[in-house]
Amino acid sequence: MRDELLSSWLGRLAKANYCSVEELCGYLGLGQGRVPECASDLQTANWAMLCGAVQRSPDEIVSMALPDSIHHDVQYVSRHDFQYCPGCVAKSPDLVLRHWRLAWSMTCEICGQALEPKNPAKDVSRRLHARALRGAEVLKTAAAMTDLARLNRISLTLQVISVLKIGRLWSLTSGNKRERLMALAAVGIGTTRPLLGAAIILRGNDPAARELSRVFPEHREMIERIRGLSQDLGRPLPRLVETVHPTGHEAHGLCRPRVSESALQAARQAISELGADANRQALLMRADTIWKRSSGVKS
Ligand SMILES: [Zn+2]
Numbered sequence: 001m002r003d004e005l006l007s008s009w010l011g012r013l014a015k016a017n018y019c020s021v022e023e024l025c026g027y028l029g030l031g032q033g034r035v036p037e038c039a040s041d042l043q044t045a046n047w048a049m050l051c052g053a054v055q056r057s058p059d060e061i062v063s064m065a066l067p068d069s070i071h072h073d074v075q076y077v078s079r080h081d082f083q084y085c086p087g088c089v090a091k092s093p094d095l096v097l098r099h100w101r102l103a104w105s106m107t108c109e110i111c112g113q114a115l116e117p118k119n120p121a122k123d124v125s126r127r128l129h130a131r132a133l134r135g136a137e138v139l140k141t142a143a144a145m146t147d148l149a150r151l152n153r154i155s156l157t158l159q160v161i162s163v164l165k166i167g168r169l170w171s172l173t174s175g176n177k178r179e180r181l182m183a184l185a186a187v188g189i190g191t192t193r194p195l196l197g198a199a200i201i202l203r204g205n206d207p208a209a210r211e212l213s214r215v216f217p218e219h220r221e222m223i224e225r226i227r228g229l230s231q232d233l234g235r236p237l238p239r240l241v242e243t244v245h246p247t248g249h250e251a252h253g254l255c256r257p258r259v260s261e262s263a264l265q266a267a268r269q270a271i272s273e274l275g276a277d278a279n280r281q282a283l284l285m286r287a288d289t290i291w292k293r294s295s296g297v298k299s
Pocket residue numbers: 085086087088089108109110111112113
C-alpha cells in the first residue's frame with residue numbers, strides 16, 4: 001500500500017504466506033534478527049536475494065524504510081506505533097504507514113482522518129492543539145531541509161523541558177497525546193519565540209531557574225537575564241481606563257508615565273485584547289490608539 005512501512009509490508013507478506021515474519025526475513029536474505037524498519041537496518045541485506053524474491057528495486061525497498069537521523073539527536077522518528085489511523089486500520093488491521101511514525105504527522109495522508117494516539121487525552125485545549133500544529137510544521141521543515149541550526153535549537157528545547165520535567169527527550173513521539181502536544185508546542189515557541197517561551201516557564205519559578213543554571217552553566221548569565229524579564233510578565237496589566245478621565249484629562253493623584261513606559265503598557269494592553277497571535281499590523285494599530293489615548297496625544 002502507498003507509504004506502507006517496510007516492517008508492516010513484510011508482516012503482511014508473511015501472514016499471506018503462512019509463516020512467521022522472522023522466517024520470511026531469513027528467506028529474503030534479511031537475516032534472522034530484528035525485522036528491518038530503518039534504512040540502516042538494511043545495511044546487511046542480501047540485495048540480490050531480496051530484490052529477486054519480492055520483485056522490487058533497492059530504491060523502492062529503501063523508500064519504505066524510516067529515515068536515519070544521523071546528523072542530530074532530535075528523535076522525530078519512532079520505532080514504535082505511537083499513533084494510528086482508525087479508518088485505515090479498520091480496513092487493513094495489520095497496516096502501519098510510514099508517516100504515522102513521524103513526530104509531526106497529525107492527520108493520515110491516505111484518508112485525511114485525524115491520527116489517533118495510543119493514549120488519548122480528554123482535556124486538550126484548542127489553543128494547545130493550535131500551538132502543537134505550529135511546532136509540528138517547524139519540526140517538519142527543519143527535518144526536511146536538515147537545518148542543523150534549527151534542529152540543535154529543537155534539541156535544546158527538548159533538553160530544557162526534560163530538565164524542568166514538563167516533558168522528556170522522546171516526548172515528540174510519545175503515545176500520550178498531552179505529552180506529545182506539549183512537546184510540539186514547546187518546539188514551536190522554542191524556535192520562533194525562545195525568549196518568550198523561557199520567560200513564561202521561568203515566571204515566578206525560581207527553582208526552575210536554579211535547575212537550568214545548574215544543568216546549563218554556560219548559559220547562566222542568559223538565564224538570569226530572562227528571569228529578570230519574566231518578572232515583568234507577572235506584573236498585572238495597568239488599568240488604563242482609570243488613568244484617563246472622560247474629558248481626556250488625567251485623574252488626580254496619578255503620575256503620567258514616561259513615554260517609553262506608556263508605549264510599553266499600550267503594547268501589553270493591545271496584546272491582551274487581541275491575543276499574541278493577532279495580525280501584527282492590527283496589534284500595532286490598536287497599541288497606537290491606546291497609547292495616543294493614554295498619553296493625551298492628539299491623532
Ligand atoms: Zn487513514
